[in-house]
Amino acid sequence: LPDYEERDEHLVQAAGKGDFKAFEKIVARHQAWAWQVAWRFTGDRDQAADIVQDAFLRLLNAAGRYRPTAQFTTYFYRILSRLCLDRARKKQPLFTDTPPDRPDPLPGAADRVMAKETAAMVRSALDALAPNQRMAIVLKYYENLNYREIAAILNTSPKAVERLLARAREHLHTLLGNQRHFFS
Amino acid sequence: MRSCTRYKNHLNAYMDNELSRMLEKKIRDHLVHCPDCRATLQEIQALDPLLQTLDSPPVPETLKHRILSRAKSMEKKRVLPKKMDWPGWREWVFPSWLVTGTTTAALMAGLVLGSWMGWAGYRETGPKQFQTTTAKAELTATEFYAFDMLGAEPRGSIEAAALAMLTNGG
Numbered sequence: 001l002p003d004y005e006e007r008d009e010h011l012v013q014a015a016g017k018g019d020f021k022a023f024e025k026i027v028a029r030h031q032a033w034a035w036q037v038a039w040r041f042t043g044d045r046d047q048a049a050d051i052v053q054d055a056f057l058r059l060l061n062a063a064g065r066y067r068p069t070a071q072f073t074t075y076f077y078r079i080l081s082r083l084c085l086d087r088a089r090k091k092q093p094l095f096t097d098t099p100p101d102r103p104d105p106l107p108g109a110a111d112r113v114m115a116k117e118t119a120a121m122v123r124s125a126l127d128a129l130a131p132n133q134r135m136a137i138v139l140k141y142y143e144n145l146n147y148r149e150i151a152a153i154l155n156t157s158p159k160a161v162e163r164l165l166a167r168a169r170e171h172l173h174t175l176l177g178n179q180r181h182f183f184s
Numbered sequence: 185m186r187s188c189t190r191y192k193n194h195l196n197a198y199m200d201n202e203l204s205r206m207l208e209k210k211i212r213d214h215l216v217h218c219p220d221c222r223a224t225l226q227e228i229q230a231l232d233p234l235l236q237t238l239d240s241p242p243v244p245e246t247l248k249h250r251i252l253s254r255a256k257s258m259e260k261k262r263v264l265p266k267k268m269d270w271p272g273w274r275e276w277v278f279p280s281w282l283v284t285g286t287t288t289a290a291l292m293a294g295l296v297l298g299s300w301m302g303w304a305g306y307r308e309t310g311p312k313q314f315q316t317t318t319a320k321a322e323l324t325a326t327e328f329y330a331f332d333m334l335g336a337e338p339r340g341s342i343e344a345a346a347l348a349m350l351t352n353g354g
Contacts, residue, residue, distance in 0.1 A: 020259065027251050035247065036240040049247055056251045057258060119237045126238070140200070141235045147202050158202070166196040173227050176234065 008072035016063030023063070027056055030073075033143070034080055040138045041084045043123050051087060055080045070152065077143075077153045081135050088131035125175040133168035140165060188218055195225050 008029070014022035034055060038048035058079050066075075126134055132154065139145045139153065147158035154161070191214045197203050198211045215222050 018259075020256070023255060024252060027248055031248055031251070032243050035243045039240050040238065045241065045244065049244055049250070052247060053251050053254060057255060060255050060258065115237055118234070119239065122234055122238050137235070141232070142240075147197070147200065162197050162202065165200070166193075169196065169228050169231055172231055172235075176231075 009066075009068035012059065012063050012066050012072060013068070015060060016066055023056075023060055026059070030076060031056075034076070037077070037080055037138060037143065038084060040126075040142050041134060042087070043127055047087065051080065051083045054083050058083075074149065074152050077139070078155070081139070081153050085131045085135060088134075121176065125172050128175055129168055129171055133164055133171065136161060136164045137168050137172070188214075188221060191218070192221055192224060195221065195228060199225065199228050 006025075008026065011022040011026050015026065031052060034052045035048060038051040038055075039045065042048050042051065055076065059076060126137065129137065135154065136150060139150045145153070147161045150161045151158045154164075156164075191211050194203060194207065194211055198208060201208075203211070215225065
């Protein structure tokens with residue numbers, strides 16, 4: 001375990017008292033996973049960057065009132081997921097920023113093209129999900145969180161998370177169902 | 185069939201290792217005999233490798249700098265008004281609890297002092313002081329004349345009015 005001084009909870013409280021260095025440490029430590037969550041949810045670099053930035057600014061704004069009742073990561077996941085869901089509710093789903101296709105001269109090019117196509121299809125299927133189902137999938141599959149943790153982040157019960165994931169998987173299966181080779 | 189539907193509802197939690205040991209064992213036993221539930225479970229499991237194909241691009245190099253510069257400007261905005269905050273200074277010198285407390289105490293003291301003075305006066309002189317005699321209250325015609333100088337068309341001189349007041353008042 002890191003020293004108390006270096007723990008996230010302490011750093012946030014220090015940032016709340018005006019210690020900007022502490023805030024810098026928090027950003028350096030958590031920006032990568034925050035970025036991954038936001039990008040996997042939105043599928044768009046600019047939107048993901050905006051969400052991550054807003055999340056850290058909100059954190060700084062609320063740092064003075066922060067009380068370490070729960071783990072810091074749960075607290076920050078909650079801010080992040082709320083911003084993602086708010087944005088998704090305000091805007092129409094936006095389709096991916098997958099890089100343009102370029103001829104690939106290296107061996108195994110065909111496999112890579114196939115992988116890209118698959119990823120693009122998964123992206124489209126994720127974008128077609130309801131925002132809270134998509135967030136549940138992101139937290140379960142990419143962040144490896146359990147039902148209780150997801151429930152705490154989405155402010156719901158573990159049973160509701162189970163139902164949310166069941167519906168999301170059913171929906172994904174329907175959307176990707178025509179790709180027979182995925183399920184063979 | 186009824187039990188099959190009941191188990192199917194738990195297949196997601198079964199795959200995610202979220203069930204109690206007892207229920208997990210029941211479902212495992214059921215799956216051995218139920219091809220339908222096995223097929224549903226395989227469908228759920230097939231999503232896993234598929235979703236893992238979605239790689240996240242690396243964090244933009246400028247992101248940290250962008251966050252920190254916005255945070256710095258936000259902090260500056262938050263600190264600046266505090267330096268010139270006149271109401272804040274006034275609050276420090278005259279805190280609201282002190283102002284409210286002093287006002288209430290002054291009002292209460294005034295009320296108590298007034299009551300005490302009234303009661304003390306009543307005890308000294310008795311009820312007579314508070315009785316208005318008709319003879320004293322009624323103004324004579326001469327006194328009225330004394331106030332005539334304040335009217336629009338005074339008839340007498342100021343000396344005459346003062347003399348009339350002194351004569352009748354005494």
